[in-house]
Each structure stands twice: as structure tokens, then as C-alpha cells.
Amino acid sequence: xxxxxxQYQHQLPHFLSIAEFILPWLTPQELASISCTCHxxxxxxxxxxxxxxxxASRSLESHPIPYINNIDSQPxxxxxxxxxxxxxxxxxxxxxxxxLANPNxxxxxxxxxxxxxxxxxVGGCDCSEKCEGECxxxxxxxxxxxxxxxxxxxxxxxxxxxxxxxxxxxxxxxxRVLNKGWGLFAAQFIHSxxxxxxxxxxxxxxxxxxxxQQVYDGLAKDGSFSSALLVVREYLPSRKACFRINIxxxxxxxxxxxxxxxxxxxxxxxxxxxxxxxxxxxxxFFASRDIKADEELSFSxxxxxxxxERLNCHCGSSCCFGTLPSEDT
Ligand SMILES: C[S@@+](CC[C@H](N)C(=O)[O-])C[C@H]1O[C@@H](n2cnc3c(N)ncnc32)[C@H](O)[C@@H]1O
Numbered sequence: 001x002x003x004x005x006x007q008y009q010h011q012l013p014h015f016l017s018i019a020e021f022i023l024p025w026l027t028p029q030e031l032a033s034i035s036c037t038c039h040x041x042x043x044x045x046x047x048x049x050x051x052x053x054x055x056a057s058r059s060l061e062s063h064p065i066p067y068i069n070n071i072d073s074q075p076x077x078x079x080x081x082x083x084x085x086x087x088x089x090x091x092x093x094x095x096x097x098x099x100l101a102n103p104n105x106x107x108x109x110x111x112x113x114x115x116x117x118x119x120x121x122v123g124g125c126d127c128s129e130k131c132e133g134e135c136x137x138x139x140x141x142x143x144x145x146x147x148x149x150x151x152x153x154x155x156x157x158x159x160x161x162x163x164x165x166x167x168x169x170x171x172x173x174x175x176r177v178l179n180k181g182w183g184l185f186a187a188q189f190i191h192s193x194x195x196x197x198x199x200x201x202x203x204x205x206x207x208x209x210x211x212x213q214q215v216y217d218g219l220a221k222d223g224s225f226s227s228a229l230l231v232v233r234e235y236l237p238s239r240k241a242c243f244r245i246n247i248x249x250x251x252x253x254x255x256x257x258x259x260x261x262x263x264x265x266x267x268x269x270x271x272x273x274x275x276x277x278x279x280x281x282x283x284x285f286f287a288s289r290d291i292k293a294d295e296e297l298s299f300s301x302x303x304x305x306x307x308x309e310r311l312n313c314h315c316g317s318s319c320c321f322g323t324l325p326s327e328d329t
Contacts (some may be wrong), residue, residue, distance in 0.1 A: 016040055023048050024098040028078050048098035052076045056255055057083070058097045061168045065255050069176035077174070077182055080252040083167050085203050085282065124152035124276045131161045137276050150275030164273050164284045169195035174258050175296070179314040181226055183296050184258040190291040196268060199230055199256040199283040201249030209246035216250065220311075228257040231327075232283050234272060245272075245283060256285065259297055261324055264317035266298030267291050301325040 023031060023044055035045035053075040055064035060083050067076045080095045125135045127149075132138070137149045138161055149161045157166060171187040190196060204212065209229060216227035227250045234243040249257035259268065269288040272281040285299065298315065302325040310323035 012040060016044065019044055020100060024096045025094050027094075028076075047100055049075050051100060052098040056174050056258075057081055057168070058095065061255075062166070063168070063171050065168070065172050065174060067174045067176075067182075071176040071178060074176065077258075079250070079257065081254060082200050082252055083254055084198075085200050085247060085280075086252065087203055125149060125155060127153070127155040127159070129156055130159045131155050135161070137161055146271060146273045148273055148275050150277045152277035163195050164198055164282065165275070168197045168255060170197075172197070172255060172297075174255060177260070177296065179312075180260050182258045183260045183298075184255055186291045186293055186295050186297060188293050190287045192287050192290045194287045196285045196287055196297065197254065197256045199247055199249065199254075199270075199285065201228070201230075201247045201253035201257065202251075203280065204229075204246040204248055206244055206246060209248065212248060212250075217309075221309075228253060230283065232270065232272070234281070243281075245280065247283060259285070259299060260315070261301040261313065262298035262315040262317055263300065263313060263320045264315070265300045266315075267295065268297055268299040270299055302327060 019041060023034070023041075026034065028049075031045045031048060035042040053067040053069075056067060056076065057065045058081045060081055069075065080093075081097075125131055125137050127135050131149060131153075135149075135155075137147055137153060148164065149155050149159050153159075155161070163169070170190045173185050173187045174182050175185045177183040209231065213227070213229055216225070216229065219225040220227065227248075229246065229248045229250060232245045232247075234245070236242045247253075265288070267288055268285040271284050271286055273284050274281045285297075291297065304327040305321070305323055305325055306327050310326050313320055313322055313324045
């Protein structure tokens with residue numbers, strides 16, 4: 001059946017209203033193939049692509065995070081969005097993204113709170129709304145370990161000791177960069193010390209991380225695939241690593257997955273934040289200096305360059321090593 005034929009024209013509005021609800025569930029490849037079937041679906045697919053490119057966060061953050069591409073024709077990068085870390089979730093295989101009539105339904109909605117790695121109802125404060133003075137969570141905050149109020153505290157999300165739990169902390173944009181794929185940029189001035197974003201994705205065991213890294217290394221050989229598997233180690237005062245956090249934002253993650261490497265350390269510091277009662281710390285990025293609007297955000301992926309097959313680095317810093325850090329995870 002061709003929907004372009006006159007016989008079916010009277011059914012077109014009904015058909016399109018159904019398509020409007022189905023197409024936002026499709027991947028870019030599926031959208032591209034469906035758009036070849038008739039003019040109406042081609043037009044609808046283009047509109048969906050343009051809504052998608054207007055906000056990488058699918059309205060799950062407090063501000064839209066647009067894609068900007070002046071380099072090639074890719075309008076957006078397709079991945080599933082989560083503002084918080086998840087344990088591996090095989091059920092999350094699709095996400096509704098790009099509906100025309102409902103562009104920003106979630107702005108200003110509270111970010112869901114992760115309960116991953118919660119130990120039983122220990123610790124926590126019983127401050128009524130905001131924490132002040134003698135609040136035990138504030139008292140425990142030190143320079144080395146940052147502790148925020150958590151799920152076992154009675155205070156609410158507007159408590160000042162939950163700075164990193166309200167989603168992305170600055171206006172950002174995802175920009176196509178020559179030789180680096182996509183990169184995350186400031187869309188406003190960001191003060192030194194300001195919280196920028198958490199690195200959200202799938203929390204993996206070390207065994208899972210190693211297995212995935214092998215798969216990703218195979219896929220990356222032709223140069224068209226880039227993974228976003230971050231390994232962060234927490235060290236004892238003796239400098240022995242005592243805790244390892246593996247977060248994979250390759251398929252499911254937030255906008256932090258677009259942050260590129262810089263050999264000079266970049267403009268972001270990586271800080272582990274513990275929430276009261278949580279076993280696993282969260283990996284958060286803060287501005288390590290004032291960042292101007294339109295500046296690319298970056299951090300150092302590490303100093304280790306173990307693997308023989310290394311990707312070229314295009315960070316542009318004066319101390320660029322020439323290749324990206326790579327370790328045998
Ligand atoms: C976490 S992703 C960052 C986002 C990525 N640029 C993208 O388009 O999805 C890491 C990948 O980005 C690319 N990348 C990051 N920093 C780079 C740099 N300084 N030079 C070249 N490529 C870089 C590499 O392909 C790397 O494997």
C-alpha cells in the first residue's frame with residue numbers, strides 16, 4: 001500500500017496521529033528507513049529529528065541541552081538518557097524522544113533519586129527541610145570526602161547539602177568538534193568551583209567492565225565507534241587503590257558522556273561524592289577554574305597509556321601527549 005495514493009488520502013490524518021506516537025520510539029536508523037516510505041512520514045521523521053537535536057536530555061534536565069553541528073550532517077547522537085546511575089537494566093532498550101506536541105514536559109520536575117548501593121537506614125539527619133549548623137551530614141563534610149544528605153535523611157531536595165542531586169548544574173550544549181566527534185561545551189559562564197554534572201550511566205562490576213571494554217575495543221577498530229566507559233579508583237592514604245567504580249555511559253548515560261579528554265587536565269575536576277547511607281560514591285564534575293560561555297569542557301582521562309593500539313589525541317593543549325590515555329581495565 002502506498003499512502004501517497006489517492007485511495008488512502010482520507011485516512012492520512014488518522015494515520016499520522018498514530019505515527020506521531022510511534023516514531024519517537026524509533027532509533028535514527030529505523031526513522032531513516034520509515035521516512036523512505038512516503039512524503040508524510042519523511043516530513044514527520046525530519047520534525048522528530050529536529051526536536052531530538054534541540055535537547056540531548058529529552059527534557060530530563062532543568063534546561064534543554066542542544067546539539068550543534070557545523071561540521072557534518074549528523075543532527076544528534078542517539079543514546080538512552082538517564083540523569084542518575086543505574087544498575088544494568090536490560091529492560092531499558094528504547095526511550096520516547098522527539099514528540100512534537102510535548103517538547104518539555106519534565107523541566108523543573110525533580111530528578112529521580114538513585115537508591116543504588118544503599119546500606120540499610122543508617123546515618124542521615126532528621127533536619128526538617130534545610131540542613132544548618134549542627135546537622136550531622138554537614139559536620140561530616142571534610143575537604144577530602146564530600147558527604148551530601150541522602151535517601152535516609154529527612155531533609156528535602158532543596159537542602160543546600162544536596163548540590164549535586166538536582167541534575168546538570170549549568171547551561172550546556174553538545175557541539176560537533178573536528179577530529180573528536182561530539183564534545184560538551186559551556187552555554188553560559190561557569191564559576192570556578194561550580195557543580196557542572198554527574199557522570200551517569202550503568203554501574204558495572206569490574207568483570208562486566210572488562211568484558212564490555214573488549215567488545216568496545218573491537219568495535220572501535222574501524223574508527224567510527226567511541227565508548228564512554230569511565231573507571232575511577234578511590235585510594236587509601238597509602239596510595240593503594242581500595243575502591244573501583246565502573247560507569248558505562250556508552251548506551252545509557254547523561255551528557256557527561258560527551259566530555260572529551262585534555263592532556264593538560266582540562267577545566268573540570270572529578271570529585272567523588274558520598275550521599276548519607278550510600279555505599280557507592282557518585283562521580284561528579286566541578287569547574288576547576290572560571291569557564292567562559294562557548295568553551296569546551298574537558299578533563300584528563302588519566303596518565304596511563306598501556307595499550308598498543310591508541311587513539312590520536314586532538315586536545316590541542318601545549319602539553320598534548322599525542323595519544324589518548326588507555327589502560328587495560
Ligand atoms: C567519552 S567519549 C567522549 C565523547 C565523544 N567525543 C563522542 O563523540 O561520543 C570518549 C571518546 O571521545 C573521543 N575523544 C575524547 N577526547 C579526545 C581527544 N582529546 N582527542 C580525540 N578524540 C577524543 C575518543 O574517541 C574517545 O574514545
